[in-house]
Amino acid sequence: MKTMTSLRTLALGGVLIASCAAAFAGDKPNVVILATGGTIAGAGASVANSATYQAAKVPVDKLIASVPELVNVADVRGEQVFQVASESLTNENLLALAKRVAALSRQADVDGIVITHGTDTLEETAYFLNLVVHTNKPVVVVGSMRPGTAMSADGTLNLYNAVSVAASKDAAGKGVLVTMNDEIHTGRDVSKAVNIKTEAFKSPWGPLGMIVEGKNYWFRNPAKRHTNQSEFDIDKIEKLAPVEIAYGNGNATPTAYRAFAGTGVKAIIHAGTGNGSVSNAVVPTLQELRGKGIQIIRSSRVVGGGFVLRNAEQPDDKYDWVVSHDLNPQKARILASVALTKTQDSKELQRVFMEY
Incomplete structure (x- = not known):
């Protein structure tokens, strides 16, 4: 009888623990990762290849799986929007991506959005989204300078930081952001200034802030019109000039x-x-x-x-x-x-x- 009671108690305790875990998980922000390809999804022939590799090879589910620590930050799910090197992105790609970001931003079960992107035109996509997507929710564009197969790969930390920012309430209302090399930039200002180093992205007026061990430190706010303040709306644009x-x-x-x-x-x-x-x-x-x-x-x-x-x-x-x-x-x-x-x-x- 004591054995049955003990089993019943353990079973009830297990249900209670599972319920608490589910409730705790439900308290975490919901972040959607939209994957478009690029170096962050690239693969080289060996760990020594940091500049010679094939871009846009790794699908979004494997990108997410490569950073198991994401489960401590947010409830994350991924979508493969494109799988291309960013120098080949077209205006049609930009429109399709922006419409998907806008649609997701209107969902109550989405708190933030991350776009993984090739670095060659990352600044253009970030600025485009900054102009046409009407939302106060954090939207973060991220890439890497080295493929995940390299011994010096920067993509996993960049992705972790991007999800951390997208999951943060203090990132709301700041427009579309870019997180690279532990820095937070506005998509309006940032540009690729170096093509071989991990500290490749710079803003002429400086970054908005930094990320240290998953915590944001802010130094300034964007001054130019963006997102919800913009007169341009992706839902009303079918073709770019x-x-x-x-x-x-x-x-x-x-x-x-x-x-x-x-x-x-x-x-x-x-x-x-x-x-x-x-x-x-x-x-x-x-x-x-x-x-x-x-x-x-x-x-x-x-x-x-x-x-x-x-x-x-x-x-x-x-x-x-x-x-x-x-x-x-x-x-x-x-x-x-x-x-x-x-x-x-x-x-x-x-x-x-x-x-x-």
Whole structure:
């Protein structure tokens, strides 16, 4: 009889423990990881291969399984959205990803979203999501500089940090974030500045904060409009405006600009030297193309802090050109592609570049 009673007590105790564990698990934030490929899902031939490898090989379930400590941070589930190297992501990919992020952000059972991404165009995707997804929930884009097979792999800690940030209430309302190398950056500012080191991502105005052993330390907030503050809404965008980038240099000719104009672009980003300078040989062509309705947007090819002042170097008011403010050429392309879905007016376009 005592044995039966003991068994019954143990059974009831087991149910109680299981119930408590379930309740505790239910208190954890729910984070969805959307996988798109990239180095973080890459594999090399040996542990010595940190720069030579195949990107976009590891599926999302294996990525999650590679960081068992995630169960201590959040209830995590994954979706494989794409499996591509990020240099091959298209506008259509961006739209599909943003629509999925927006849909998930409206679900009551989702507290945060992480996007694993190749580093080559990670900054462009992060900025695009920052412009068009209306949510206050944390959205974090993360990648790695080395594949998971390398002895010096950085992807597992980067992913752990990304989930920690996405699960944190103090990350809400800060727009789309990027976590790399223990730092938290705004998707608006951050860029890939080095292509071989783990500390590859930099923001010209500094990171927003850092992550140390799963805890966030914040130093500043984003100043530009983003997410819920944005006038752009992914649910109302079905196609991005075609925009191309032409690279300025000391021996520049009009060839690239004319070629892009022939493809039907709505805008050309001029990646100029210094303060978005334009070669004398190119100015007449840009004036001509603006007269045909193509927006001319001056940006700077300067790494880590190019800042283009209006009517400096070129008479922008006279030529009806736009300046990109502090956005680099690739981010200027993203913003123009979005903004031109709403307006063709150069003054409105300039306002957008100053506010976002």
